[in-house]
Amino acid sequence: MSHRHMLGFITAFFVRGVASVNCYSRFDKLKGSSWVLAGGTDNDGNAVTSIGVATAMTLDLCLQTCGPGIWDKAARWLDFSERFSTWLLPFLALVSQLPFGGDTPFENVMSILLNVGSPTLAAYSVTLTTLNSRWIHRRFSRISYPSAQSAARVLDNLQQSRLEVTGDDYVLSSLIVLPENDQYWAELLIFLDVKHSYTWSFSNIASIIWVAVAFLLTVIHTFVDGEGSIDSNGIAVGFAWLWLLAIVTCSLNAAPRCDITLLGNAIERANQKLSLAKYIGQPESLDLTVQQPAISIEPDGGGSLTSDERRTAPIYNYARMVPWSLSVGRMYAAFSAASYRAEHNIPVSAEIPWEKGTGHGVNPANRRGCLDQVAAYIQRPSDQHGEISGGGFRSLHASLMALLLTSGTLGSATLMDWYTPTIGLSCRSGGYIIYSLNSVLVWALLMTANHLTHSIVSLEGKTGHRRFPYSANIAILLRRAAKILACMNAIWIVSACVAQFAGVYENCWCNSSLGHRAYTVMYFTQEDIQNWWKPLAGITAFASSSVGGFVWFNVGLNPSASK
Structure with missing residues (x-):
């Protein structure tokens, strides 16, 4: 991606044109003119001999014709409200069903931001809980x-x-x-x-069913409506948030005890009878x-x-x-x-x-x-063999499952926009890539800080030294940096989805593929619609199988005794 395209991306996201234009009508006028000699392309970006047969145009010609502002078709409140309430609002409501358990409202808000800001961390933690449960019962x-x-x-x-x-x-x-x-x-x-x-109740069961049915119906609508047009905005947003459905379902099945006050009281009452x-x-x-x-x-x-x-x-x-x-x-x-x-x-x-x-x-x-x-x-006899805890294996297994869920959902959202004409990297697919990379980075930073923390604690226990200030400060700095990044990433994905529905991406920069041969598709051909079915079906199967496999692993394969 060139510096010019990056600057255009930022401008398109944050700046609206002073006056919106109807780029489609201007493109139609270009096709009827005789003075335009270059800039017309087909939907693969190949130059055409005559602008009259063009269905797309180069980014330079688009900017000359329509300017850098947002096209007027973006300013449709009914379209925004319908898409927002159908694709994004159910998932935002499902966030309230995540387990919290913090002592203060700030800790609960931070828990939400960490879950939304890093689906990889959320998937890792819930899978680790399941693996720990199996391990201890086994x-x-x-x-x-x-x-x-x-x-x-x-x-x-x-x-x-x-x-x-x-x-x-x-x-x-x-x-x-x-x-x-x-x-x-x-x-x-x-x-x-x-x-x-935190366990199953009528409220969270209803929320999960509502989100699952809403997602299923809108996917079906996309397939049915796809016979005459192409629109990946809604289904891509649905894929980008589908991980949340898996996390809430698996967390409910794990039934975590999150209230520190109740836990403390329970242990104190039991200890009085010891x-x-x-x-x-x-x-x-x-x-x-x-x-x-x-x-x-x-x-x-x-x-x-x-x-x-x-x-x-x-x-x-x-x-x-x-x-x-x-x-x-x-x-x-x-x-x-x-x-x-x-x-x-x-x-x-x-x-x-x-x-x-x-x-x-x-x-x-x-x-x-x-x-x-x-x-x-209770002292181990000399002829009794010890056992390895297997903590490293559980951590590796949880990491693989977390990356599977992240790649299956966020990767599907990226691919959905990537293969929607104009094919290639754009503002929409680029936004999901940024979110995905930050999600993994937050998880990696926290895992590094955690490993460093327990190394410090272990060394303090063995050497008797009370402090390792430099290493401890690095661990604390990494953890705080990860949390700040998670907060920014949570705000980013919500803003990107709202911008997508609000039409902020409807401009020459964001409707173009960002590369050395940038062009903007203006009209879909019948061949585009027919070819769109293959990636749509494959990506839907990929996302569904990733979520289904994650839930099956955490719920269906849990052999532990009932809690």
């Missing part, structure tokens, strides 16, 4: 120790929080080993019931003023470096995968060690012989002992 399904499956459900439901599993073996071992604490897991699941989650083993005598209730509970969430602290980990909106799940996986790994290792000893008929107390339980359960008598014995029971 891991804990191998454990036969009491309450292991309940623990998996609890940890799964705490993906939207800054989960902390204490390093105190005495508290953690009592929680896992003592039969008195089986009720802890059951009651915590009750406290984390569906009322605390029993702690003693050196001598019966277990007693845990004194929270003296000892840290086994499971807690960290709503505050950590400074700006880990601020995104403490935000409960699902869009921030990308930042919580590492600490959440470490906490889950800690809990899994303890349950696994206890299960290993129980399978080998090893009781907690060496003074008490193993007693056979009923069915597949472990007799409560085998789970009692003093504080040191209980703590030793």
